[in-house]
Amino acid sequence: MSLQTVKFYQTGTFTVGNRLLAEDERTIQATAARSNSLNCGHRACQGCGEALGARYAIDAAMAAANGQLIAANATGCLEVFSTPYPETSWQIPWIHSLFGNAPAVASGIAAAMRIKGRSDVRVVAQGGDGSTTDIGFGCLSGMFERNDDVLYICYDNEAYMNTGVQRSSATPPAVRTATTMPVGPEPGNVFGQGKYLPAIAMAHGIPYVATATVADLRDIEYKVRKAINIRGAKYLHIFVPCPLGWGSAAHDTINLAYLAKECGLFPVFEAEQGEVTGVSKIRRLIPVEEYMKPQRRYAHLFGKKPALETIAKIQARADHNIKKYGLLEQGAQR
Amino acid sequence: MSIVLDKPFAITLDVGSSLANKTGSWRTARPVYLDRLPPCNNQCPAGENIQSWLNLAEEKQYEAAWRKIMEENPFPAVMGRVCYHSCESACNRGTLDLPVGINSVERFLGDQALKHRWKVEPGKSTGKKVMVVGAGPSGLTAAYHLARLGHAVTVFEASAKPGGMMRYGIPKYRMPREKLGAEIARIREMGVDIRLDSKLDDVARTMNDGGFQACFLAVGLQRGRCVDIPGAGEGQEKIAVVDAISVLRAVELEEATALVGRVVVYGGGNTAIDVARSAIRLGAVSVTVVVLEPREHMPAHPAEVKEGIEEGLHLINLRQVRRIDGKVLTLEIMVAGDGREYLHTGQSETMEADVFVQALGQAGDFNALCNLPGIVIEDGAVEVNAELMTGSAGVFAGGDMIPAQRNVTAAIGLGKKAARNIDAFLRGEKPRLKPKADIADFSKLNTRYYSDAPRTIRPILDVVRRSSGFAEIVGNLDEESAVFEARRCMSCGNCFECDNCYGVCPDNSVIKLGPGNRFKFNYDYCKGCGICAAECPCGAIKMVPEEI
């Protein structure tokens, strides 16, 4: 949906830049003048998807807001690795208050900007899946229902990574975490639990809800730009692989995000006023195993006796998404 | 480290302070940029830097792209028609969908140059004189490169027109002569003196008399090789037996040829197919090509064979001609043995023919070399060392007359190599050999970043591809198609500034140096995660373990 229809330009719009595209068709990340909102020297692990996703999103927000941006950050990896005294990696006005209140803090900032007549200043709040779907859910829901002029960005790595990889309500079934160990009759996280926040956000009827992955920069930039230009509450859910928590190779971060989308487990779409208005189609459908196998958090499913039934249940989840969101091009081969 | 004194201590920090934390110390492996050798370049007998000129063509910098070709090969318009483009077989894009139509783009660029009359300037004069024997592809290429290096070059050509096998071995339908003429004229304009109708009978003497400090022999193999086939038959009833080289030469000179009636061509190489297709154009009643090898092992380019069949030639594989009796040919049926061995079956069949063309290879005439001291001729070829120098000091040889791959492209490659070695010889130096880089094979690429060619364009692509080398059949490639085709290049192993590494680094540790200048790593902060290398579409980054 966000991929531009361009003439055949070698890599088209798949790569970050593309010297063959007109300047205004290139990404913000491709420009030397990008704001690098999250600067060098941060302490994120090697290959951190969240660090990458945050720079993608916040740089895009900075560009869309002409540099007039304030961010509120929940406690979590992003906060800890970016602002250990005496060093901050943020180059924008930024505040960290608590684990569960980033949406409310952002509402406060937005209220301050409104009363001060600073409609040019845009406000984002951001946090991981734990702060978003669990502890900060109340504040997030409040921010949504009041339709406060805030873009909330969730960097979803599917568990509490900062505290040592514990299950969150965004952890998928069968996944190994420190609190859902691969032992007993139903190893890993159980099926039938968890919540899908993009749908909950949509149920609030807010102007804009979207999902994205770090594997598609152009899509993130498009969605952030769109969100920043909308008044009211916006929710952007970005899928960010975590090498530490997933047991994946540091260099595989973007690839895994890509595979998650290509197998259907992570649908990429956008919704306005509670209705899905755009879907990023799967380019080459793959079985879920292709996405799962490079991750040690799924290793217990691929031992000497593969857990075929469990894998089939996960495949069924992907198939459900594909059907529900219409992720395949019409006439595409299964 | 700066502490904000007027703001709450420790809790509120100034921006930019994390630069004090040099995370590069975490690294166990470092990314490095490299240029791997693209398979096309590796494959090109002429040593063209194909990836590099496609890159320029993608940007519509046609003249720059053409000049890039001209650094290696002075005949883009010709090569864009007659090269068998083994580069396309090697092209990684073929694994993804279809190979890049390199040859078509080369033809487009070659024609652009002729259209716009782009020139190449000779190098600053060195005062050295070099003679070249033979104005075929190898000799003219050597002459061109020597001129660029500033040497005075004289080319001696026995025929009335320059071009060698490009003129006398390749039919017109495959290459219009005005293109060849124009590309040769461009070389002449650089000051290369081409003396036609100048068959030498003693190279050593000419070299001595003319005061040439070096000589390049590129006389080629001018005679068709024939085998004696037993048979009987008298007078008018006998099949006309001719050799392919003579036939093609006659076609070029527009002399009366024997290609009338029922023509049988014997041989499986490109020359055989050229003769057969010429025969079709000259109105032969039927054209049959008899080949010892099965079709998949024929030395001729498969596209040539395919086109020929489409045009109506009849192909008979696994046959050996045993006898010619009057107008009857006896063919023995062969079967494939181990590898490329073919076994006799004793079974045979017959067919009638009016003309029998033998296309079984060529032979050279090296009489003029006899007075060159130390020259060695063995198995019908002139022996050379790794630097293409014959046993006679200062005398180099190349093209079909040395034991090597024998086609126009290879001849051009050898001409270039000879010119560089001659230049080194004249300066009293050893030629510099660049170590061959790693090959950028398919596994080095991350191909998901390349756009798929839209389905609607596939048919056009097909035509473009089929037309490579057949421009004059299908018509010239238009600019849009050429650019489209060029942009299908994946730039294997060579950075094309897609900005991926710059974008995907979670630590902002890639510095963008601006258009044409690529990127560099900021090792102060690079943690060595390897995402840049994994996400580089073209395999131009590799991870190297850090030294302890």
Added chain:
Amino acid sequence: MTLKQIEGSHGVAEAIALCRPEVICAYPISPQTHIVEGLGEMVKAGELRAEFLNVESEFAAMSVAIGSSAAGARTYTATASQGLLFMVEAVYNASGLGLPIVMTVANRAIGAPINIWNDHSDSMSQRDCGWIQLFAETNQEAMDLHIQAFKLAEELSLPVMVCMDGFILTHAYERLDVPTQEQVDRYLPPFEPRQVLDPAQPVSIGAMVGPEAFTEVRYLAHAKQLQALDRIPELSAEFNAIFGRDSGGLVRPYRTEGAETVVIALGSVLGTIKDVVDEMQDAGHKIGVLGITSFRPFPLEAINKALQGAKRVVVLEKCFAVGVGGIVATNVRMALDGTGQEVRTVVAGLGGRAITMSSLNQLFLDAMAGKLEALTFLDLHRGVVDRVLERERQIRRSGPIAESVLRDVGTVASNIA
């Protein structure tokens, strides 16, 4: 100035409005509701130019306040009881970040058992949260303290909690002196934040601080509160100069001259105590009163000075630390460290129990007679607690079931002394 016969909450709302707050966030909990309701109406009617946010919880209320204050807006909220506890994490955070938020706590008991009536358990639970805590004796003082609170908070970049007794003050109608806008504007300058989220000058607020600097951060927080000890009396004096009324300050002695016994208390109960003390002084008893307005910072020196000459001190407090006793009293003992003055703790008025003049009269007589125990619960229904304790003692002795059964059948009876 205008005299108005209004509810205490309404008076506070008017005082807040005069302070030109820019962001007000509210979550309903009795007994603070009338304050924010009043403000909400003013905003909705366009009388007050402010952002009024109906949030989903007290935790969100304080969090919104953190955001707006950090963004440079003068920010106000109010809460009580469970609400204060629900926002505790954010309460600590606001002071840790040094954000000058002003919050009214309409003091109310904390459950379980749930109880909506007044005592000081809520505020006292937050005595160590790093906020300045001012206690209002009257509704007039509650109004005045809020005006002073904004000035104090913004000067020091610290949040201030103004505590007023729930229902007793918040719901009481009385004649209040409402200042003019001109007066308040003269007293309270526009908010100039010490740190602000501003795209023109970006900073990172809320860094993670490790062992290398955490002690220093805490020490500086303490030092800031000590600065408040100097500023609070000054601000009170400045207030007096403009508004012509003595309000605020650290402590408020009442008829302590020559008093051998001094009763210490916070909040509205001081009124009742003063009435009793008036009567007793008239009857010749040497008894006085010391009201504490600033509980945090705790004015050790001012209290020590005010109590010079007193032989015994009775601290009457509407809260207590379970398992120890007085909270205010413990602090007062620090102020009297080394003086040998006797301090008695009286816990009174919990969960809204009435503190009557007669009870106080008897209490003070006992105190002067040296008959008070170290910890006294005023008007405790002794019979009730004794019966419960007795029953529990019996149940407890029954012990584990197995043992009880054996005891019942007499097997182990002989082994029990």
